[in-house]
Amino acid sequence: MYAIGVGKNKKEVLIAVENLKKEGILVETVEDSEELIQGLLSRKYEGVIRGTLSSSEVIPKLKEKIGRFYRASILKNPFTGQVFLLTPVGIDEIKDDFSDKLDIIKYSSEFIQAIGLIPKIGLLSAGRLSDVGRSLKIDESIENCEEILKKVKNSNELMNVQIEHRGILIEEYLKDGFNIIVADDGISGNLLFRVFALVFEIEGFGAIILNSEKVKFIDTSRSGDSKRYYNAVKFLKNGF
Missing domain, CATH: 3.40.718.10 (Isopropylmalate Dehydrogenase)
Incomplete structure (x- = not known):
């Protein structure tokens, strides 16, 4: 299962989730940034997409856990x-x-x-x-x-x-x-x-994380459309 964060703007994320489910790809929506990061690091999820959660909330929490990184x-x-x-x-x-x-x-x-x-x-x-x-x-x-x-x-x-x-x-x-x-x-x-x-x-x-931890996390812009969120999950599944 994969996870994608949902903040104030949910519409495009939910469209992507529905399209992925039609292909048999299970995606859980998560509204809390701490829960999203913990799910990634505990291997609850095969991969995580930031979605529309605020970067200023998610990125500092991720840095606390895995150290400095580049995108x-x-x-x-x-x-x-x-x-x-x-x-x-x-x-x-x-x-x-x-x-x-x-x-x-x-x-x-x-x-x-x-x-x-x-x-x-x-x-x-x-x-x-x-x-x-x-x-x-x-x-x-x-x-x-x-x-x-x-x-x-x-x-x-x-x-x-x-x-x-x-x-x-x-x-x-x-x-x-x-x-x-x-x-x-x-x-x-x-x-x-x-x-x-x-x-x-x-x-x-989306944007991958570059550091020695090689976590399966993709950062996405809150300005993206459903196709970008869909693509991000598909890349996690098939790309690396």
């Missing part, structure tokens, strides 16, 4: 039809730009390998590589990505991943089938997610 949205590439991860998408998830991004690359690569794909990582920075000198912020962003690129390429732990830094050119990464896009920071990642998923309605499956 990566699972989206369908509009050019290739394959899934890719966009990360980080939590606006406050980057504390140290260098070390946090290395952790994100490690955990997202492990996830991509777990679902049977070869990690192909694109690092996003604040401008084209030729834009160095236009502003301090752009320079720092580009330099940081170049350092991360060198570190990953010299890492024995990440020797099987493909990684490139093409600056701000996200369209190139997607056209070339990169399956992990590492945003410049959590704010730009969140903005990209909202443009992709909520403005242009690119099909998505």
